[in-house]
Amino acid sequence: MRVRRWATSYAMLAPALALFGVFVLYPLVGAVRISLTNSTGIGQAKFVGLANYTAMASDPTFWQAAGNTALLAVVSVPVSLGLGLGIALLLRDRIPGGGLFRAVFLAPYVISGVVVAMAGRWIFDQNVGIVDRVLAGTGLPQPDWQSDGTAAAVSVVLVLLWARTGLAVILYLSALQGIDGDVLEAAELDGASAWQRLKGVVWPLLRPTTFFLTVMLVIETFQVFDIVWVMTKGGPAGSTELLVTYAYNQGFAARREGYGSAIGVVVFVVVLAATAVWWRVQRASEDEL
Amino acid sequence: MSRVEGATRPRDRLAVQHSRRSARGSSRGTRRGRYVVLVVLSLLWLFPLYWMVVTAVSPRDDLASGRIGLLPTTLHAGGFTRALTQFPVLQWAQNSFAIAVVAVALTVVVDVTAGYVLAKHRFPGRSVVFLLIVATLMIPVQVLLVPQFDLVNSLGWINSYWAVIVPRSAEAFGVFLARQYFLSLPDELLEAAQLDGAGQLRTLWSVVLPLSRPLIAVLLVMTFMYRWNEFAWPLVALRDPALYTLPVGLSFLQSQYTTDYPALMAGALVSVLPVLVLFGIAQRQFVAGIARSGLK
Numbered sequence: 001m002r003v004r005r006w007a008t009s010y011a012m013l014a015p016a017l018a019l020f021g022v023f024v025l026y027p028l029v030g031a032v033r034i035s036l037t038n039s040t041g042i043g044q045a046k047f048v049g050l051a052n053y054t055a056m057a058s059d060p061t062f063w064q065a066a067g068n069t070a071l072l073a074v075v076s077v078p079v080s081l082g083l084g085l086g087i088a089l090l091l092r093d094r095i096p097g098g099g100l101f102r103a104v105f106l107a108p109y110v111i112s113g114v115v116v117a118m119a120g121r122w123i124f125d126q127n128v129g130i131v132d133r134v135l136a137g138t139g140l141p142q143p144d145w146q147s148d149g150t151a152a153a154v155s156v157v158l159v160l161l162w163a164r165t166g167l168a169v170i171l172y173l174s175a176l177q178g179i180d181g182d183v184l185e186a187a188e189l190d191g192a193s194a195w196q197r198l199k200g201v202v203w204p205l206l207r208p209t210t211f212f213l214t215v216m217l218v219i220e221t222f223q224v225f226d227i228v229w230v231m232t233k234g235g236p237a238g239s240t241e242l243l244v245t246y247a248y249n250q251g252f253a254a255r256r257e258g259y260g261s262a263i264g265v266v267v268f269v270v271v272l273a274a275t276a277v278w279w280r281v282q283r284a285s286e287d288e289l
Numbered sequence: 290m291s292r293v294e295g296a297t298r299p300r301d302r303l304a305v306q307h308s309r310r311s312a313r314g315s316s317r318g319t320r321r322g323r324y325v326v327l328v329v330l331s332l333l334w335l336f337p338l339y340w341m342v343v344t345a346v347s348p349r350d351d352l353a354s355g356r357i358g359l360l361p362t363t364l365h366a367g368g369f370t371r372a373l374t375q376f377p378v379l380q381w382a383q384n385s386f387a388i389a390v391v392a393v394a395l396t397v398v399v400d401v402t403a404g405y406v407l408a409k410h411r412f413p414g415r416s417v418v419f420l421l422i423v424a425t426l427m428i429p430v431q432v433l434l435v436p437q438f439d440l441v442n443s444l445g446w447i448n449s450y451w452a453v454i455v456p457r458s459a460e461a462f463g464v465f466l467a468r469q470y471f472l473s474l475p476d477e478l479l480e481a482a483q484l485d486g487a488g489q490l491r492t493l494w495s496v497v498l499p500l501s502r503p504l505i506a507v508l509l510v511m512t513f514m515y516r517w518n519e520f521a522w523p524l525v526a527l528r529d530p531a532l533y534t535l536p537v538g539l540s541f542l543q544s545q546y547t548t549d550y551p552a553l554m555a556g557a558l559v560s561v562l563p564v565l566v567l568f569g570i571a572q573r574q575f576v577a578g579i580a581r582s583g584l585k
Contacts, residue, residue, distance in 0.1 A: 008489045009412040016403035017418070019459035023437065024425045030436030041435070090327050095320075103572055104331040107338065110568045110575075112518030114536040115557045118543055119337045122344065122550050128352055130340060162337065167579070174580030223429045226520040230540050247431045252525070257435050264432025271427040 028268075035262035040255045052262035062263065064238050065246040068153070072242065073221040076160055080217055081210065083161065084168020089198075091169070092176045102173065106166035113163070113226030120159035121231050149239025152232050156240050160227060164220065168213055175209040176202070211282050215275055222271050243267045338561075345369065345554040352550050368551025372542070378556050380531060381538035384450070385560075388523075388534060389516040392454045396463060396512045397505060404467020405493055409479060419468070426461045430521045438525055452526040453534070457519065463508050469581060470504040471497070507578025510571045514564055535560040 010017075035052055039045035056062045087105060091098055108116060124131050124145040132142040143151035179202065187197045225244050228234060234241035234249065241249075243263060251260020343357065348365045351357045372378050407419050437456055438447075446452040474497065482492045498505075520536045527533055533541065539556055546552060568575060 005410075006412040009406050009410040009415075012402050012406045012410075012489065012493075013418065015399050016422070016459070016464065019399060019455070020422055020425060020461075023440070023456040024428065024433065024459050025421070027433045027436035027440060028425075028428060030439070031432045034435055039435075087327075087330065090323050090330075095324070099572070101327055101331055102576065103569070104334050106572075106576070107565065107568070108334070110514050110564050111561045112520065112536045112564075114518075114520055114540050114543075115561055118539065118553060118557050119341050121543070122554065123337055123340060128550075162334070170576050170579055174576070219427055223431075225431065226536070226540075229520075230543060244429050244431045247429070248434070248521070251431070251435055261432060261435060264429055267429045268427060268432055271429075272424060275427060 031261045032265055034257055035259075035265050037258045039257040039261075041257050042255075045258070048258065052259045053266070055259065056262065056266070061238055061241065061246060062243075065234075065241040065243050068239075068241060069222060069243045072157065072160070072224070073218055076157055076221060077214060077217045079161060080165045080168050081213060083165050084213075085172045085206075087165070087169045088172035088176055091173055102170065105169045108163045109166040114230050116159060116163045117227045117230035120155065120162075120227070124155040124159075146232075147236055149236055152236060152240050156228060156231055159231065160224065163227065164217070167216070171209050171213055172206065175206050179205050211278075215278060218274065219271055222267055341554045341557060341561075344550050345558055347551055349549060349551055353548075365551070368549075368555035371549065371552040372556040372559070375552075376538065376542055376556070377531060377533075378535075378538065378542075378559055381533050381535045382559060384532055385517055385534040385536075386563075388450050388453050389513050391450070392458060392516045393509060393512045395454065395458045396460050396516075397508045399458060400460060400463035400467045400508055400512075401498075401501065401505070402493070403464045404469075405471050405497060407464070408468045408471035409474070409476070422461050422464050425459070426465075434521065434525050437522070441526060447526065448529050448532055450532075453519075453523050456526075457516065457522060460512060460515070463512060466507065466511075466578060466581070467504060470501065474500060503574055503577060506571055506574035507581075510567060510575045511578065513567060517560075517564055 034045070036047060036049060037045040038048050038051075091101055095101075123129055126132060126142070126145045126147065129145065132145070135142045143154070145151050145155045183201060183205075184197055187201050192200065223244055224242060225248070228240055228242055228245050229248075232240040234245045244267060247260045247263040247267065249260075250256045250263065254260075343359070343361050344352070345368045346361050346364050346366070347357050348363065348367060351362070356362070403422075407415060407422075441447060441452045441456060446455070478496065479492055482496045487496065518536060519534070520540070523534045523537050524540070527537060530538070530541070539553075539560060542556055543553055
């Protein structure tokens with residue numbers, strides 16, 4: 001009887017198990033296998049052991065891409081969280097037009113990364129773009145968004161923030177609206193200032209949301225592809241190269257499938273490990289409460 | 290005043306909380322200041338989209354000479370006609386639409402069934418299956434591209450819609466969302482159905498599904514959005530330009546046609562409109578669905 005019930009469960013899971021097994025887990029094993037070869041996609045690939053992984057250690061472009069990816073996470077995730085929380089606080093009370101504001105901030109999140117990048121490219125065009133024209137009009141220096149590495153990186157970060165801060169706004173807004181008004185009122189009666197209430201009452205209550213958002217945004221940051229691919233192709237001179245664009249460049253453009261796959265595997269392991277550690281820390285600190 | 294109101298009937302409680310909240314600590318002046326900040330921020334947020342529209346309806350010469358201003362001087366259809374006649378933008382849109390609709394149907398069925406079983410059935414291996422599925426969220430698409438391409442190639446699907454539809458129907462976020470939703474359904478309800486003699490599938494179909502409209506709405510919108518916007522995999526899986534989806538076609542257009550911004554922006558708008566319309570219609574469900582996944 002019990003075994004039959006278990007069989008029903010697995011039968012109902014069969015479509016999902018088949019799809020995930022065949023099209024995700026099997027290719028993942030395949031990627032690990034390819035990463036141990038010198039495959040070029042043409043002819044017989046040779047097993048090279050961990051050579052692709054050791055090659056990364058002395059590849060300056062890999063380290064540049066890794067540094068850019070880490071920097072992007074360190075910069076864009078906290079800014080997205082802060083900006084998102086700030087906007088959510090402004091929208092918290094049911095104000096006239098609240099739904100409209102919410103839609104405005106979420107709109108860039110629902111449109112495709114390719115379109116987001118195309119808009120970014122046009123706005124930050126160093127010859128005819130609106131940003132440089134506005135800067136010129138106010139007498140400020142006009143960065144060469146396409147040929148200067150730092151400026152290119154800044155433009156990518158700004159476009160990325162535009163594209164996904166809406167997610168933080170929505171999640172924080174729902175969390176804020178779920179907070180019991182009595183708790184805040186009690187704090188206020190105790191004489192807590194607005195800032196103290198935010199720091200001492202609201203922020204701790206938002207912790208599950210912050211945790212979820214951080215994980216989501218970090219995972220997304222490690223996988224940002226279309227925005228960079230269309231805006232800068234990783235250039236100029238690798239200054240906006242990320243691990244996933246580099247993996248794609250190596251695996252497809254340079255036809256070094258083994259090396260490209262090895263980079264992808266590293267990204268997967270790092271994200272998985274970071275999430276696991278973050279998860280444990282979160283659980284541990286929840287137990288303290 | 291709020292003290293007195295706080296004691297009124299429970300169904301007024303929500304409204305009271307809100308009036309209490311806005312009464313508290315926000316004088317008329319700070320509320321106006323808050324509005325100003327919101328308006329400025331949202332204008333900033335909308336600007337790139339607005340600028341795309343202005344660019345799309347401007348003559349090409351205006352852009353090079355910097356004559357394009359905040360308001361278009363003339364309404365010029367050249368961008369749209371060039372995008373639609375010189376490139377198969379409508380064909381790409383049709384491809385995207387066909388792929389998205391079939392993929393959504395498949396994905397929603399898989400997500401709902403798997404999410405339901407993972408939330409409500411007890412069986413050995415349940416948490417392993419769930420963890421494996423969630424872990425796939427962390428696999429960068431790029432690491433799978435080569436082996437997925439080989440697999441799809443050996444199935445003979447390259448240059449067909451199936452190449453894009455089937456491999457992406459394993460959508461971990463949707464399974465996760467569905468599971469979270471079903472966790473909140475009371476077990477008693479399902480047990481009652483079983484006692485009445487309903488089988489597993491029948492319980493899912495006639496008891497659970499009617500209670501799952503919000504979930505299904507969210508899954509429909511989110512999956513459509515993902516499929517419609519997807520880039521890296523269709524870029525690899527589709528070789529024939531006539532089969533490109535809109536994002537792949539647009540990136541191709543962008544690289545071929547670097548200076549014709551009116552045509553580029555016109556093409557981009559064609560691709561943005563359906564998701565914005567869908568999102569406008571289903572905004573409430575979409576927001577509720579995202580929020581549910583982040584709040585546990």
